[in-house]
Amino acid sequence: MGKYRVAVDVGGTFTDVFVFDEKSKDIFIAKTASTPTNPEIGVINGIEAANISGDDISVFSHGTTAGTNALIERKLPKTALVTTKGFRDVTEIRRGTKLDLWDAYKDVAPPYIRRRDRFEINERVDYSGNILVSVDEQEVIELARILKRRNVESIAISFMNAYVNGDNERSVKEILQRELPDVYISSSSEVLPEIFEHERTSTTIINSVLGPKVTKYIDVLQNQIKAKGYDGEILVLHSGGGVMTSENVQKYAGRLASSGIAAGAIASKYIAELCGFKNAIGLDMGGTSTDISLVYDGELKTTKEWYIEYGYPIGFPSIEIMTIGAGGGSIARIDKGGSLRNGPESAGSEPGPACYDLGGTEPTNTDANLILGRLNESLLGGEMTLNKDASQKALEPICEMYGYNEFEAANAILKVANANMSDALRLISVRKGYDPRDFALVAFGGAGALHSAYLAKELSIPKVIVPAHPGVAAALGCLLVDFRHDLTKTYVANTEDIETDTIEQEFLKMEQEAIKLLKNEGIDKKSMNLIRHLEMRYVGQWRSLEVTVGRHLTSLDAALENFHKEHERAYAFSNPDQSVEVYGFRIEAVGIVPKPELPKEEPVGTLIEALREYRNVYFEETGGFINTPIYHRPSVPVGSIISGPAVVEQLDSTVIIPPDFVAKVDNYKNIIISLKGVVE
Known part of the structure; x- marks a missing residue:
């Protein structure tokens, strides 16, 4: 071992x-x-x-x-859709909505499967699960012959009402697997047995187009x-x-x-808990984008309404993460109206920011931070050298447009980037009924700690936590996760009519499947945790809210009370007199595995010994450049208090402590930043 x-x-x-x-x-x-x-x-x-x-x-x-x-690049295997006769175009009709309501000319991306590769089968299941038309085996064998001739690599099967009875789908899958043994096949009744044919079909298609490649x-x-x-x-x-x-x-x-996106959210939750915070907003700013997540009362918020490309939803439960095009490599540009913009286009790793000297010529956030002295010209322990002259040249068009010098241009670029991220932070907190003042901001990724203090100040977030290894915190998140499966089932019934015994039986069936999945992954029964959730909504509503319930239900009173409370928090409205209906069940099946325990540190050395140099760093609040201490983070002892302005450098990231902030290093070597006068 x-x-x-x-x-x-x-x-x-x-x-x-x-x-x-x-x-x-x-x-x-x-x-x-x-x-x-x-x-x-x-x-x-x-x-x-x-x-x-x-x-x-x-x-x-x-x-x-x-x-x-x-999915983004559309580098996908040739995939076919098999669906009920008359429903070939569900994935193309979608919901008829657009990402930008006011742009009549911008179309939604085309379906992942072309119309010529979408096929119909004569089958029918009614709303209650009765099979009205069974599958004709010869029809499926003929379809298999066509798919083989077209060199199809993957197949998605999605029939109407298969969420309530998947027998017809299973029959077709068995025949196709027999006739096309080398083809990847997904069926909606196995992947996502839920109502709404578009969402179910879309999820099954995405499962199928990714299957062979992944x-x-x-x-x-x-x-x-x-x-x-x-x-x-x-x-x-x-x-x-x-x-x-x-x-x-x-x-x-x-x-x-x-x-990859989920790992950072898990890490932010863990780091916040280490520092004693049950409410936290995760800010994972890398080279290409920034991923923002939210932990409330110790729980990561999840969603079932997400997508990679708008119009093609993925129905699997996912940690709720907002991603925006704001990273170290995000490109600053002047739009047609003469305004300064930042992102979402990114220089990525190839060719990268202009200062990488790999062919990039456009100014990025990394170039701006380098010009302002916030980034060292030597990164990754000396393995990467940044070219400041290339950054200066990249900034020239912005300087000429606005009459700025290079430092004013760089500062303007960062202010626009910070404004974009502040807006995203408001969307995931204020817009969803959370007050940012009740949260800590966990800043990580290679670039998160360069911007986090300014974002916290803008939103009145009292504390910023920068973990010991911010540049690889998302990788840490991969070590902190358990085995997990989410099993769902649509079941619509008024709470006044449904028997708790019925709910109990449905949950027990789902739990048996969950236990089987966890056993296959080597999890023993003592390490299994099965959590039950009810999807609930007011009668007549379209959307639902999820409520956690206990085992051996004898009454829905507690679930109803929690539903009304959650509805009030989410929408500033609830009506306990209104009828409520159950919309579905979900089992959160967790297989708990041992996790690494990060060690507490004892003070070693002094802060003076961690001081490497002084460097002129630009801060708008001081009127320009100021001689700033530069600390080597691995040498900074726990318990240290660092008064801004200061820069703390390490292999995987750089931490900026602005002039009106102060930072304290805790026993886990997290740097906790707050406005002066607030630090404890």
């Missing part, structure tokens, strides 16, 4: 590696450039950069952007790591904030559509 727990998070710019030594409790990290064309190469490079061999690894956990990127990627990675000596399972993070084995990845490939 190895002694290292290894987690790898593949981002758009960097691949991050977090290594925890189970015996010594030591932590070490590595960062390598991502390889978008073959992401497994970046993973292997990261493991090699950490200088460990495969047989030293006891647990390998992995967050990947392979699914997300495949499965191949995991297989290649598994073989390459095995060749290095690791013979355990690759645990893959999924959208719901848990991990799956490679076997379940094959069945639920669509859950990897936001795999």
